[in-house]
């Protein structure tokens with residue numbers, strides 16, 4: 001009998017930046033005995049096991065969910081081997097851009113089972129339990145399989161289901177890649193503070209804590225982001241002076257639109 005207080009067991013294929021972020025959160029919550037497959041060494045608490053290649057899969061192990069967290073460009077042969085080995089086990093694919101159609105080609109074709117694939121697009125704040133994961137379920141997924149995948153994603157942050165697969169490209173561009181945009185803002189704020197004459201450690205502390213504090217305010221407030229912005233902006237004051245630069249039509253509004261379009265378009269290309 002499974003311990004229902006624990007998260008579903010996983011075969012986590014790929015434990016790099018994203019796989020590690022999810023795994024850290026899962027381990028801190030309690031995970032049924034799982035296997036992590038990665039070429040690189042991993043230190044795991046008992047009873048979880050690390051293997052370097054599929055040939056080392058323990059004979060007594062059947063996961064509740066196969067989690068694919070390798071690069072989308074290099075996943076095909078691994079997916080092929082794993083879905084042959086674990087026929088009928090659902091696949092939770094974290095891979096940007098890989099569509100159900102392209103994943104299906106490399107999965108259950110040989111087993112006679114229809115592919116049970118759920119796509120998920122998490123982000124690295126999952127490591128601290130404050131991630132955001134968009135989810136999309138394919139047609140052959142049972143309610144129990146959806147529930148297991150949502151439990152895994154929900155253990156490391158918020159989850160949201162999208163109704164059309166094409167929307168996963170937009171989720172990827174907005175929240176999957178999103179932390180990188182915020183880290184870039186932190187870098188640029190820190191640099192600007194130094195350029196204006198602050199000591200580096202002071203500029204770093206100001207930039208980081210400001211982004212953290214603004215993120216907490218957004219998370220706890222029911223107000224629109226625009227209203228929170230307005231509450232910082234005194235008429236004729238310092239914020240207005242900076243926002244006049246940021247909000248010029250060819251500045252942030254245009255740049256953010258173009259950047260998100262570029263990410264969506266890259267996600268679409270990764271499908272082929």
Ligand SMILES: NC(=O)C1=CN([C@@H]2O[C@H](COP(=O)(O)OP(=O)(O)OC[C@H]3O[C@@H](n4cnc5c(N)ncnc54)[C@H](O)[C@@H]3O)[C@@H](O)[C@H]2O)C=CC1
Pocket residue numbers: 013014015016017018019037038039040052053068069070071072074078094095096121122123124176177
């Ligand atoms: N990094 C991020 O913020 C996010 C990444 N993703 C998705 O997660 C996936 C992984 O991305 P990252 O973690 O950034 O990449 P990564 O390169 O850090 O991790 C991939 C891991 O897979 C392992 N690996 C690859 N092929 C293997 C094989 N055949 N056998 C054993 N181990 C193998 C590598 O050793 C590496 O540790 C990608 O598909 C990406 O689209 C999704 C959301 C966010």
Ligand SMILES: O=C(O)[C@@H]1CCC=N1
Pocket residue numbers: 096172176177
């Ligand atoms: O850059 C990438 O392709 C992955 C997907 C979202 C975040 N990292």
